[in-house]
Amino acid sequence: MKYDPVEIFKALSNPSRLEILKFIYESGFTGTLEGGSMCCEQCSCMGDVVGKFNLAPSTISHHAKELVRCGLVRMERDGQYMRLLPNPEALEAAAEFMDKVVDSTKGK
Amino acid sequence: MKYDPVEIFKALSNPSRLEILKFIYESGFTGTLEGGSMCCEQCSCMGDVVGKFNLAPSTISHHAKELVRCGLVRMERDGQYMRLLPNPEALEAAAEFMDKVVDSTKGK
DNA sequence: ACTATAATTCGAAATACTTCGAAATATCGA
């Protein structure tokens, strides 16, 4: 298996981290970030997240690393900036895992 | 909202608890429990879970309570036994939440 | 009422998580 459901659920189980994930996903690809991103139109960078949430930069950095570790987010350097990119494949994999558990109880 | 995604993800984020959940869901409604349940054909009870996993009864009891707290499982007393019943609605709600996050990144 | 079985509560130990601030590292622009 490419993604570990437990690791993904762990990443999603912290309220701050879940909000950060939502922010990254909403900003990603669609460029809906209000006021514009520091780094690009189509994604958010570390600093965008720091500006959005009431958490220390080191804390944001740590949460981002967790999101990357389990595959929910990808990161790439863009000069000084670190771009945070959604990886919906991982979220879909976790949702699929849940659907399978649901199916297992419905007699399938 | 009827179910809190963060609470559900927290419940799913522990390996033991996730296995217990899967066991409850597989046993529930379909009666596929090998060797039969202590309490009934169509579900598992606390003792079934204790027999299946290498964890102290108090630990199983604690995990079950967490699963009930977030809505993933229901519990009802049957004499000495405690029946553990899947509540797929909660799991479906969490999967739907995830799908919404995925959609938010794909331009809606 | 007593005993056995099932499950829960309680208290404690070990571990993990969340968050911060300070210091370190990376990159850009002048």
Added chain:
DNA sequence: TCGATATTTCGAAGTATTTCGAATTATAGT
């Protein structure tokens, strides 16, 4: 190269989680 900005690493404090065993509560059967 220097100073400014962006991000990460490190160490520490407080909090939460996981697990256990012992004691307790609930119920069934005799």
